[in-house]
Amino acid sequence: GLAEKLQNTFKKLRGKGKVSEADVAEAMREVRMALLAADVSLKVVKDFVARVKERAVGQEVLESLTPGQQVVKVVYEELVALMGGTSSKLTLSPKPPTVVMLVGLQGAGKTTTVSKLGLFLRKQGRRPLLAACDVYRPAAVKQLQVLGNQLDLPVFSMGTGISPVDIAKGAVEHAVAHGRDMVLLDTAGRLHINEELMEELKSIKSSVRPHEILLVVDAMTGQDAVNVAESFHGQLGLDGVILTKLDGDARGGAALSVKAVTGCPIKFAGMGEKPDALEQFHPDRMASRILGMGDVLTLIEKAQANMDAQMAKDMEQRLRKAEFTLEDFLAQIQQMKKMGPLDQLMGMMPGMNKMKALKDVQIDDKDMKHVEAIILSMTPEERRNPQILKDSRKRRIARGSGTSVQQVNNLLKTFEQTRKIFKQFADMRGGKGPGKGPG
Numbered sequence: 151g152l153a154e155k156l157q158n159t160f161k162k163l164r165g166k167g168k169v170s171e172a173d174v175a176e177a178m179r180e181v182r183m184a185l186l187a188a189d190v191s192l193k194v195v196k197d198f199v200a201r202v203k204e205r206a207v208g209q210e211v212l213e214s215l216t217p218g219q220q221v222v223k224v225v226y227e228e229l230v231a232l233m234g235g236t237s238s239k240l241t242l243s244p245k246p247p248t249v250v251m252l253v254g255l256q257g258a259g260k261t262t263t264v265s266k267l268g269l270f271l272r273k274q275g276r277r278p279l280l281a282a283c284d285v286y287r288p289a290a291v292k293q294l295q296v297l298g299n300q301l302d303l304p305v306f307s308m309g310t311g312i313s314p315v316d317i318a319k320g321a322v323e324h325a326v327a328h329g330r331d332m333v334l335l336d337t338a339g340r341l342h343i344n345e346e347l348m349e350e351l352k353s354i355k356s357s358v359r360p361h362e363i364l365l366v367v368d369a370m371t372g373q374d375a376v377n378v379a380e381s382f383h384g385q386l387g388l389d390g391v392i393l394t395k396l397d398g399d400a401r402g403g404a405a406l407s408v409k410a411v412t413g414c415p416i417k418f419a420g421m422g423e424k425p426d427a428l429e430q431f432h433p434d435r436m437a438s439r440i441l442g443m444g445d446v447l448t449l450i451e452k453a454q455a456n457m458d459a460q461m462a463k464d465m466e467q468r469l470r471k472a473e474f475t476l477e478d479f480l481a482q483i484q485q486m487k488k489m490g491p492l493d494q495l496m497g498m499m500p501g502m503n504k505m506k507a508l509k510d511v512q513i514d515d516k517d518m519k520h521v522e523a524i525i526l527s528m529t530p531e532e533r534r535n536p537q538i539l540k541d542s543r544k545r546r547i548a549r550g551s552g553t554s555v556q557q558v559n560n561l562l563k564t565f566e567q568t569r570k571i572f573k574q575f576a577d578m579r580g581g582k583g584p585g586k587g588p589g
């Protein structure tokens with residue numbers, strides 16, 4: 151399979167201390183072949199390999215990684231990007247019920263997925279109603295009813311002698327009347343895309359205005375799945391895709407191409423026939439599954455931590471030169487919002503965790519917004535030389551930031567304390583006065 155091939159390619163590469171351009175070229179050739187064999191579309195493969203090559207050549211150097219590992223890291227990141235980067239969730243209607251319409255070819259897994267999704271949503275505290283809109287086979291209605299019964303999920307049906315549009319409308323009304331906040335429409339499929347099918351789906355769409363139209367496609371059909379997605383998207387406008395049967399011997403091509411080709415995110419993945427075998431789709435997890443690499447993730451985290459340590463080191467240099475200003479303070483605070491609490495950030499500075507004095511400078515998250523607003527309300531000059539802040543300036547800043555003069559004073563005090571502690575720390579590490587520390 152795809153995973154195996156890529157893993158072999160990278161095993162060779164990762165072991166190397168040095169990687170030549172020829173090694174990279176060879177690896178990329180193998181990646182290309184593996185992707186094509188996995189039925190990823192040619193254009194997607196070409197673009198992918200080109201991007202990886204470009205990045206692998208001119209890339210930022212992370213000290214803890216070997217060049218071989220860096221290539222793997224780039225491939226991983228590009229795979230994640232290819233699948234949309236982040237995971238996309240269902241859009242919920244501000245006014246319930248949220249109507250989700252599942253469409254797709256026969257046998258793709260719509261009916262099964264409707265019940266799985268019902269279960270998934272109930273676990274999240276929702277109250278889903280399943281609706282049987284496939285009126286062409288009595289067995290289809292029955293199938294949904296049986297699944298609903300097993301899972302104790304209500305199923306709305308009106309038999310088979312009535313139009314799917316009316317059933318869909320009836321289901322929404324029923325949901326409103328019975329306090330159901332999600333309606334999941336199971337629609338009919340055909341063996342192939344045809345006009346009749348599309349017309350029917352379009353009328354359901356225009357009569358109940360679903361908040362989400364999700365295409366269910368069988369991952370095992372590879373590139374066909376992508377073609378189906380393109381065509382449904384063109385006719386109906388999809389909000390996302392659900393890939394089923396990813397548990398099988400899927401070649402992986404569909405998962406890798408759908409987003410790139412159609413622009414529609416994959417929202418869920420079916421991982422088996424059991425009702426609980428539905429997962430939210432996470433591009434990063436899928437990528438690491440493909441590359442078979444808990445270890446690569448750890449590796450990347452380690453590299454990231456190293457980069458942060460580099461940043462901390464730069465900061466230390468500035469401290470040593472006593473250049474720490476309110477602007478740095480603000481940058482730190484903004485950084486913190488991304489990285490976690492202050493003490494954690496300090497933990498990254500070598501030796502900093504031993505600084506008990508730090509306990510005196512606690513800023514909790516609630517104050518954080520005020521601190522940011524206050525500093526943003528200062529002029530650059532004031533941020534660099536807080537000693538020029540006399541009463542009138544403080545009043546102006548307080549007004550500008552929606553705080554009080556006392557809050558401004560508190561901030562200045564905290565900043566002074568922080569600076570002092572940092573300064574002590576820098577001196578201590580340098581063992582000398584400011585500016586004289588090594589390196």
Ligand code: GDP
Pocket residue numbers: 254255256257258259260261262263339366393394395396397398419420421422423427
């Ligand atoms: P529909 O015609 O689109 O409604 O498809 P069904 O829901 O009836 O599913 C067709 C077949 O695919 C059934 O046998 C399902 O059990 C099976 N199936 C659906 N999803 C998955 C999945 O994620 N993994 C596996 N292995 N089988 C699935």
Ligand code: MG
Pocket residue numbers: 260261262284290337
């Ligand atoms: Mg069905």
